Amino acid sequence: MANNNYNLWHEFKKGLWQELPPFRLILGMCPTLAVTNSVINGVAMGLATSFVLLSANISVSLIRKIVPSQVRIATYVVVIALYVTVADLFLAAMFPPISKALGPYVPLIVVNCIILGRAEGFAQKNPLTPSIMDALGIGLGFTLSLALMGGIREIFGFGSILDIKLLGEWFEPWIVMILPAGAFFVFGFLVALTNYLSKRKAAAPSGH
Amino acid sequence: MEEKTQDKPQEKPQEKPVEKLIVSSSPHFLRDENIPKIMHAVVLALLPAMAASVYFFRFRAIGLIIVSVATCLATEYAFQKIRKKPITVWDGSAAITGILLALTLPPSFPYYAAALGSAFAIAIGKQLFGGIGYNIFNPALLGRAFLMATYPVLTTTWSEPLAKTAKAGVDAVSAATPLALMKFEGKMTSHMDLFFGNIAGSMGETSAIAILIGGLYLRYRSYINWKLPLGYLGSMAFFGAIFYLINPSKYPDPLFHILAGGAMLGAWFMVTDMVTSPVTPLGQWIFVICGGFLAVIIRLFGGLPEGVMYSILLMNAFVPLLNKHTRPKFFGEGGQA
Numbered sequence: 001m002a003n004n005n006y007n008l009w010h011e012f013k014k015g016l017w018q019e020l021p022p023f024r025l026i027l028g029m030c031p032t033l034a035v036t037n038s039v040i041n042g043v044a045m046g047l048a049t050s051f052v053l054l055s056a057n058i059s060v061s062l063i064r065k066i067v068p069s070q071v072r073i074a075t076y077v078v079v080i081a082l083y084v085t086v087a088d089l090f091l092a093a094m095f096p097p098i099s100k101a102l103g104p105y106v107p108l109i110v111v112n113c114i115i116l117g118r119a120e121g122f123a124q125k126n127p128l129t130p131s132i133m134d135a136l137g138i139g140l141g142f143t144l145s146l147a148l149m150g151g152i153r154e155i156f157g158f159g160s161i162l163d164i165k166l167l168g169e170w171f172e173p174w175i176v177m178i179l180p181a182g183a184f185f186v187f188g189f190l191v192a193l194t195n196y197l198s199k200r201k202a203a204a205p206s207g208h
Numbered sequence: 209m210e211e212k213t214q215d216k217p218q219e220k221p222q223e224k225p226v227e228k229l230i231v232s233s234s235p236h237f238l239r240d241e242n243i244p245k246i247m248h249a250v251v252l253a254l255l256p257a258m259a260a261s262v263y264f265f266r267f268r269a270i271g272l273i274i275v276s277v278a279t280c281l282a283t284e285y286a287f288q289k290i291r292k293k294p295i296t297v298w299d300g301s302a303a304i305t306g307i308l309l310a311l312t313l314p315p316s317f318p319y320y321a322a323a324l325g326s327a328f329a330i331a332i333g334k335q336l337f338g339g340i341g342y343n344i345f346n347p348a349l350l351g352r353a354f355l356m357a358t359y360p361v362l363t364t365t366w367s368e369p370l371a372k373t374a375k376a377g378v379d380a381v382s383a384a385t386p387l388a389l390m391k392f393e394g395k396m397t398s399h400m401d402l403f404f405g406n407i408a409g410s411m412g413e414t415s416a417i418a419i420l421i422g423g424l425y426l427r428y429r430s431y432i433n434w435k436l437p438l439g440y441l442g443s444m445a446f447f448g449a450i451f452y453l454i455n456p457s458k459y460p461d462p463l464f465h466i467l468a469g470g471a472m473l474g475a476w477f478m479v480t481d482m483v484t485s486p487v488t489p490l491g492q493w494i495f496v497i498c499g500g501f502l503a504v505i506i507r508l509f510g511g512l513p514e515g516v517m518y519s520i521l522l523m524n525a526f527v528p529l530l531n532k533h534t535r536p537k538f539f540g541e542g543g544q545a
Contacts, residue, residue: 172321176357185332
């Protein structure tokens with residue numbers, strides 16, 4: 001198939017709303033809930049995942065015709081694990097505090113279902129360019145989602161955004177927001193919000 | 209009910225009514241009850257506990273109760289208005305949530321935090337599940353648990369009752385609760401103080417007798433099932449007694465267990481919540497026995513001095529399961545003879 005059969009802009013854009021991983025597809029829950037207690041952690045996790053996603057999509061798309069379909073999942077996991085190791089070592093070497101804060105969740109990108117999902121669901125059936133656009137869109141959507149979660153939890157849990165104090169001394173931080181329970185609350189509200197918005201979009205006459 | 213069965217327009221009202229055989233499915237006898245009636249009785253039953261909290265903690269108690277109840281009512285109204293549901297603010301259930309939540313708070317608790325907990329209790333604990341009758345967890349306890357996780361320091365800072373310290377000319381004296389004294393310092397509080405409530409603690413939990421009066425009133429009106437409160441307290445006393453007999457110098461006696469902390473309030477007003485307790489007799493027994501066991505275990509071995517709240521919330525989560533698996537057999541159901 002020729003590249004011009006694809007609407008590249010559409011492949012990019014769908015990751016930002018239609019197939020926004022955590023809130024619309026409910027994929028990638030583990031990092032979404034576990035490491036978003038501040039903006040910086042969320043963004044770091046999002047970027048690391050995006051890097052792996054992009055690399056994996058490129059590789060899978062390139063080798064898609066030579067991998068026997070019986071062993072494709074195992075092949076993808078090996079490919080993904082390679083890039084995760086790169087991302088893990090890169091973070092540990094360049095940003096030790098962030099690497100420490102993210103803990104085991106960087107190696108766990110291997111089993112992130114977004115990445116395997118895109119490899120299996122998109123890159124193995126599509127040529128290189130759309131696969132790159134797909135990875136960029138999904139990765140950006142994922143990073144922005146984690147940053148949003150991190151922002152909400154950080155401002156309630158610490159009274160700050162990116163370590164800059166926004167709320168004064170009068171604010172008593174809600175400790176629950178930086179605990180796991182807070183992640184579930186924020187996540188639930190954001191899923192409800194995206195559902196509400198997409199319903200409203202569907203109901204609008206101009207939505208077709 | 210009679211009006212519905214006699215809706216034949218051609219019959220003259222003066223005629224002598226003819227005995228008719230009305231065929232209908234059960235229940236055949238309906239009690240003249242509805243939600244507002246039951247809820248108002250519960251509010252009435254909570255009056256002694258509220259009065260005791262006001263006596264012991266004075267103005268703070270009034271303020272906290274008013275703030276909690278007002279926030280609960282406002283949240284319920286706002287939620288139902290936004291979701292375009294029928295407004296049921298005045299059925300009294302939201303007010304009870306507010307009162308119960310306020311009674312589980314320490315008297316020095318800030319008003320804004322009480323308001324936050326109340327809003328959480330109603331919005332997330334009750335309305336998100338579908339409103340009254342659909343909530344899995346007791347809303348007041350859920351609000352308390354949320355506050356406990358949100359403000360861990362504020363929810364565990366208690367003060368001596370003002371009735372005790374007013375003579376000394378100070379505003380408030382911070383103090384540990386009898387359970388914390390028992391757990392962290394090995395000190396015991398006398399049963400009389402626990403019974404009448406002249407102790408540090410959450411506002412409505414200190415006076416066992418005030419709660420008992422309210423609970424017995426509810427029992428008299430037969431709005432609560434005796435199995436639930438007595439089973440819960442009995443289970444706490446039983447498991448408390450086992451540990452007391454093992455080592456009396458280390459573990460408190462069973463009477464202490466049921467008089468201290470939130471045991472009384474929990475047993476009479478939260479375990480008995482009609483929505484969040486099982487409906488089958490066997491399920492109720494499992495519910496209260498496991499609940500009492502958990503409360504004692506958390507008190508004696510957990511990281512917290514008090515385990516009543518989490519024991520009830522944990523058992524609330526099992527209620528659908530208990531209802532499903534302890535359902536009595538229908539007549540004719542089951543294996544062949």
